[in-house]
Structure formats: C-alpha cells, structure tokens
Amino acid sequence: MHAMTEVKAIKTAAEAGLAETYAAARSRLPGGKAVAAQRQAAFEVFVRDGLPHRRVEDWKYTDLRALMREARPLAPPPDAAAKAQAKTAGAMLGDVETRRLVFVDGAFVPELSDTAALENGLTVGSLAQALADGDAALSGELGKRAPATDVAVALNTALMGDGAAIRIAPGATIERPLHLVFMASGKPAASFVRSLVAVGERARAMLIESHEGPPGCGYQVNAALELAVGEGAHVDHVRIIGEGAEALHVSTLAAAIGGKARFNTFSFVIGGAVVRNQIFLDFDGDETVAGIRGATLLKARQHADTTLVVRHSGRGCQSREVFKSVLDDEAHGVFQGRIIVKPHAQQTDARMMTRALLLSDRAEADNKPELEIFADDVQCGHGATAGAIDEALKFYLMARGIPNAEAEALLIQAFLGEALDGLEHAALREALMHRVANWLKTRG
C-alpha cells in the first residue's frame, strides 16, 4: 500500500505548469539565500503532494487538481494602462475613509497608494522591497504562522512576488482603516502575494483586503496574509473577495492572536469562478474575545469554499463563528469549520453556526463542522442548516403588496444580517449591504 502513495504527484498540466513557472522564476524572485531556501522547501511540499484533490480530506469539496485546468504564467509588472485602470479599485467601499495600499497584478504600486503622513507607530511597505533590502527581521517572520504543509500556502511561499509589509507599534491607535487593494488588470496571468502584518501589544487597527478584477479573463490569484496580533491589541480584519467571474482565487489568512486581545475577521465572498478562502487562527494567550464571521453570495456556476481552523491554546478565550451563504443557480458553497481546544485551554467558549440559503434547487451547500476538544471545562457547540426561502414569510410580505423579487430580497438581506451585523464599522457594513443589494438586483 505504501508504494501507492509514492506515485509521482505532479501529473496534470496545471501541476507541470506550476513547476515550470517556479524553475523559470526562482532566480529572479525577491529575497536572499534564506528566503530562497524557504521557497525551495515549500516547492518540495508541492512536488511531494501535487495540487490538493478530493481525496485530501481538507480539500474534499474543492478539488483543485480538477478545478485548475492550467497554470497561468506569472503576471508581468503592471504597465501604465493597468495602473490607470486600478485608479478606481476599491471603490466598492463607497464612503469608507481608508489608507489605500494598491497592488496591481500582485505588484505594489506606490503612486496609487497613500503612504504619506503615516500615523505615529505605523510602518508600511512592499514585501518585495523588504526582501530585496534583506530585511532580516521581516524574513524571520515569514512562514511562522502559515501552515507549511498546506499546498496553497506552499505554492504561495515558493512563488510570492510582493505584498504588504506592515508594522504597528505597541500602544499605537491607527484610526484610518488600512485597505490593501489587490486588483487584477485582466491579463491571463497568475499572481502570488504574501503580506505580513504585525500589530504590537495594546495597539488598535483595522485591516481591509479587497480582491477584484474584470470578468471575462481566467486570471489566478494566490494571496496569503500572516498576521500577528499582540497581547491586548484590538484588530478588525475584513477580506472582500470580489474577483472577476472567471477568476481562480485562493486566499489564506494565518493569524496568531495574543492574550486579552479583541480580534474580528469577516470574509465577504461574492466574486470569482473558484474561490478557496482559508482562515487559520491560533489563540495563543488567555482571555481573548474573537468574532469570526462571513457572508458568501454565489450564482451561476460559482464555487466558493471557506475553510476555517480555530485553535484555542490559551485559557478562557471566547470565539463566535457565524457564516452565512446565499446560493443561486448552480452555485456550490462549502463551509468547513474546525474548532480545536487544546488540553490547557480550559473555560474556552466557542460557538460556530453556519447557514446556507438555497435559492435554486440546483444549488449545493456542503457544511462540515468539527469540534476537537481536549480540555474538559469548556463550552463548545456548532450548528449547521441549509434551506430554501421560507414561503410562509414570503407570502406574508407579498400579502402586504411587496412583489416576489422584493420580498425575496428582503428575506435574503435579513438572512445575511446576522453575519453582517457583526461588523462594527457602520460605513463598511453599509457598503457591503449595498453590494448585497446590487447582487440581488441582478438576480434573474
């Protein structure tokens, strides 16, 4: 039986393409020897395992080997036209006042970014620049949090070109949300972005990442964010995946959260043909309070998978997980959520709820909640539901004169409300609700 697993993992066109891309690019990717060694080690994970497929439990519902037909070449640095296009990137946030750091096809574009007049305690820069400069402190942080055996992360490490490098000093309060704008210009290319964000003790910050691009082009994005949240810090993270309709997008958030911190993360998934949204959170300290939420809206043949792994290692932490998805047409929504409570993590209070609303009988929702509890004094629970619009409620609305489509829209917005109401930033919440309303208007 052992011999069976020795079968060469690289066999599809996409896998061969990724190997070729790495071979051709490795010498010019940023970073010194230590980083090159990390890239090589990560690449070897990929060579050993290949693209994840349905027999890999964590990727059961998102068979990347089948879904990824070919590997796009690495995107060239953005030209003037691509940059001009990116001027409106991130407009989806409406009136939300942010500090924008703009990346086009994975490369930092300083002239489109707000890097002037930084608040005290805030350092922002490009990862490529930091690696080229041989920033030892930064490269020492690389890969500390992201799970090295995850093939999506391994490919990101092997091929990362650029990303944001952000540091917030202990005690600093950064009022203006930081907005990492990732924009694809529409070339049939691939970008691998890696961002490192370190938030010092007792600091306060909000970090928004948005990923978008035009429809009609099968570009590929692999984005990873490693985040360290210091003790007593308060960090809100929001990820908006609004890629073009043919795009393949893999995102990873890997965060280590210190004690007595407040941490919220919200995933808003609305775009892309195939999306894998991975969230790995480690609660290392005691008494941290976390809100982990998400809303996914899919139509046509979109496929989106949110995979969450929450590891409680400290005592007395509280986490609330609420994920809602609305699935129309032949869309396929996946939620996998695993909560791990380590032996010492007594008094952990973790509750996970995931609900899918199916707007079509051809839509599919897969929910896989798991609890792994090794401590004895904990409160943990999970619930999962999938169902159609409540016809009795719809009739009540229609009996008051509200037409079918509007009645459904009201009920869908109400359904998503439970997740979106967790966003404390009112303007951002409204911007996302507006995005939901627009999505509803385009329903057939």
Next chain:
Amino acid sequence: MPLLEINNLHAGIEGKDILRGLTLAVNAGEVHAIMGPNGSGKSTLAYVLAGKDGYAPTAGEVLFDGRNIFDLAPDERAAAGLFLAFQYPLEIPGVATMTFLRTALNAQRKKRGQAELSTPDFLKAVRGLAKTLGIDQEMLRRPVNVGFSGGEKKRNEILQMALLEPKLAVLDETDSGLDIDALKIVADGVNRLRERTRSFIVITHYQRLLNYIVPDVVHVLSKGRIVKTGGKELALELEARGYAEYQEEAAVA
C-alpha cells in the same frame, strides 16, 4: 356591482376541497361577519382570497372590483386593495418593522401609479397610527413582530391595515388570543376605518368581537358553504345555541 363577488367557489389544499360551493357578495361599505365552527373553511377562505400558495380554486370565481382575483399574484391583490389580517401574524427576524411598512406602502403606491411617500410623511403617518393603537415607538424599532405578544401582533396587523388603506379587509380570527382591553383597541382601530367605500369580512368563531365591530350581515359557514345569512342578531343566536344544527344541515345538504 358588489365590491367582492364569490360565486360557487370550490377550493382547498392538495386537491381536497374545503370550500364546497361558497357564494357571497359584499357591497362597498358593508361589514360582513363569517362565523362557523372549527374546520368549516373560514381560514381557507381567507387564504384563497389573499392568494396563499397551495390554496387553489377548483371551481367557481371570485371577482374583486370586477376583476378575477385568480389572475393576480398576492402582491397584486394587495395593491388592488385587498388586505388580510392574519390569524397568526409571522415574525420576520432581520426585517425592521419600519422597512417592512415602507416597502409595502411604496410597492402598493408604485403599482397604482402613485408617487412614493416622503420619509417625513411616512414617519408621521406611522407614528400617528401607532399612537392610536397603543403601539409604542420601541416596538416599531424591532424586527417585524419579533418579541411581540399575541395582542401586540394583532395590533400590528391593524396598524398595517390602517396604513395601507385597503378597499376590503379580511380579518381572520383577529379576536383570538386577545383580552378584552386588546379586543377593544383592535375593534376601535377597525371602526375608525369604516367608511362608505371600505368593506370588511370579519371571520370569527365567537360573537364577542361583534359587540364591538357591529356587522351589517352575518353568515354561518359550515362544511365549506354558507348555510345561513342574517342580520347582527344571528350572531347572538349562534352564541346562545351553538353551531350544532348548522353542521347537521350542511351534512344533509
């Protein structure tokens, strides 16, 4: 021409007729009470009129303002001026009461070719009506009917009716679950809306509500058809003697 004309209506759910040849005419400005024992088809009539999914007619016709209502979706019937006050008003978590009221009112106005009500005019209208019905502002801030008591839900139905100003309101056992004070508030709310051009069908099991909403005509419904029609005194008779004789009459017929 009557405002509502029901001719030989047969209807029910899942192919089983619950209404079996119901005929009824309601003129503009009239209040008709429909009384009957459990299972006589009272709520089925309410749902068939409002257009609930699955309550399909198998024979007969219903004309409202001269139009066949079976050609209209529930929202179109509402916009045409038909209102159903639900026996069990639903809770809609996540939909704010004010959003619900404004969406409903403006959808009806739009369908009738009227301009939307401005926000201040809308708020003024809702607040005024809420006050007369003893609905406090805090309740209006909640999601639709969420956390409302049975009586509050019924008052909220009357608030919706008053705001939407229908031509015909069907009150489906609006008295059920109400104490005497709540019953009076609800009845006052209905009586304030009585006028020459507005009609009511008051569906009830008990005569009590009819002390406060005095009907012009009382019908006895049994086994899916109207078996007796009379004036308001018929309700008192029913209260004294019960429905037994009518159930037998219907069985024989």
